[in-house]
Amino acid sequence: MLQCPWWGFGVCLLKGTSSPEEKGIPQRKTKNMVSGLAPMLDYTTEMDRYRSSIASFYKTNVNMNMNVTNFPQSAKLAARLAAAAPIFPPTAARLGAMATTPWGCHDNMNMNMNHPAAMFWGRPKPSSSSGSGGGGGGGSSDGGGAEKHGHTASLPVSQGTAHHHAMASSNGNFLPGYSGGTDCGVMNKQGHTHADMIGLSEGGSCNGGGVMGGSFLGGLGLPPGVIVMAMGSAGGGISDASSAFQMTGGQRALTDCQQHANSSPCPSSSSPPSSGVTAAAVSLKRKRCGVCGPCRRLINCGVCSSCRNRKTGHQICKFRKCEELKKKPGGGGGVLEVSSCTHTHAYTRAHAQHWLDVSKCMSHLLFLLCVCASLSVCVCASRCACVSRCVSWLT
DNA sequence: CCCTACGTCTGT
DNA sequence: ACAGACGTAGGG
Numbered sequence: 001m002l003q004c005p006w007w008g009f010g011v012c013l014l015k016g017t018s019s020p021e022e023k024g025i026p027q028r029k030t031k032n033m034v035s036g037l038a039p040m041l042d043y044t045t046e047m048d049r050y051r052s053s054i055a056s057f058y059k060t061n062v063n064m065n066m067n068v069t070n071f072p073q074s075a076k077l078a079a080r081l082a083a084a085a086p087i088f089p090p091t092a093a094r095l096g097a098m099a100t101t102p103w104g105c106h107d108n109m110n111m112n113m114n115h116p117a118a119m120f121w122g123r124p125k126p127s128s129s130s131g132s133g134g135g136g137g138g139g140s141s142d143g144g145g146a147e148k149h150g151h152t153a154s155l156p157v158s159q160g161t162a163h164h165h166a167m168a169s170s171n172g173n174f175l176p177g178y179s180g181g182t183d184c185g186v187m188n189k190q191g192h193t194h195a196d197m198i199g200l201s202e203g204g205s206c207n208g209g210g211v212m213g214g215s216f217l218g219g220l221g222l223p224p225g226v227i228v229m230a231m232g233s234a235g236g237g238i239s240d241a242s243s244a245f246q247m248t249g250g251q252r253a254l255t256d257c258q259q260h261a262n263s264s265p266c267p268s269s270s271s272p273p274s275s276g277v278t279a280a281a282v283s284l285k286r287k288r289c290g291v292c293g294p295c296r297r298l299i300n301c302g303v304c305s306s307c308r309n310r311k312t313g314h315q316i317c318k319f320r321k322c323e324e325l326k327k328k329p330g331g332g333g334g335v336l337e338v339s340s341c342t343h344t345h346a347y348t349r350a351h352a353q354h355w356l357d358v359s360k361c362m363s364h365l366l367f368l369l370c371v372c373a374s375l376s377v378c379v380c381a382s383r384c385a386c387v388s389r390c391v392s393w394l395t
Numbered sequence: 396c397c398c399t400a401c402g403t404c405t406g407t
Numbered sequence: 408a409c410a411g412a413c414g415t416a417g418g419g
Contacts, residue, residue, distance in 0.1 A: 285401050285416060305410060306400095312412055316400055325401070 288322035295322045 288295045300307045300317035307317050315321075 287401090287417095309411065310399095313410085314400060314413070314415095315411090321400095 286325055289324040290322075292323035294320050 290296075297317075297320045300310075301319045302308075302317075304318040306313055306315040306321075309315070
């Protein structure tokens, strides 16, 4: 389990350091914190770019590539994000740099990068004091919260936000090229770099540490050997490198993971101890496990029968249907103690293939999203190198 | 009260 | 087996 002793700049700056002060490093959540980086990082600018990019990304890509009505939640999400007040701290604050070896789960992000570093985007561990920025809230209790959040004017600046950002960024779906002239990024029609395309295409095209090489962070270089990792929302917990599809679910997953942080960090998709309702409980409605791939998916596909018949069907999107709930209640469950690679492998493979198949029928944009979704399934379900294999299946 | 979604029933 | 419809639990 990753434990960062100290967060500064949204970064786990040092290991074994007793306090930020000792290191003489400013620890702030907002502008002040980047004072030393001010020339490179401008919060407002970054936010503007971010929001406009999201808006245009969806507006353009979604309209261009698919019928937006098929992806109502994508649109909603875009709208929310675009309208949201700044939801994450300055760029620098989102970095979690670690001079330590990633633990298994996060090593997933190495994927095909052929590099021991993994980069995520996240938030610094919220300080115990304050709740600046209305940081309460946390995630919704249900995947459905993804939609319900639409009621609020802005995204919560806590877990939810962290996940939105962490995931979006880790997969690059929403990341509008923070680099000026990226060498390895793939530009979309808006001229924005999409890291997922980078990450999923070739392993070695981006050298340097992490997914985005040295060009992210507005040119902020990182010391050699510094590993940048996603801290999810609860730095040190199981980080959630899931995709833009799976924000709300991710929050919940994260919570669950934390609760099980001792032994089995994150319940696998096949045997989630966090299911809450046992088979014996019967009669009561079972709840989503919150940790499986579908549960962690945020956005309805908009095309499945459940989505199409939302009004009358009262069913969750097929792609968001909890793996556990798909099983017969009380039916021989719990047999698999699935922490093994083998199982995870099969699981992710199925999903990866599924999404790959889906992608063949859909747009390039969706393909990317789907790929990301698959990856996140891997990340969620595995604790090992399976992800890289999953990636290889997809590419 | 509204919305989401689980469980169940029914039809194909 | 699957899809669709419906009742209704649960949360906000």
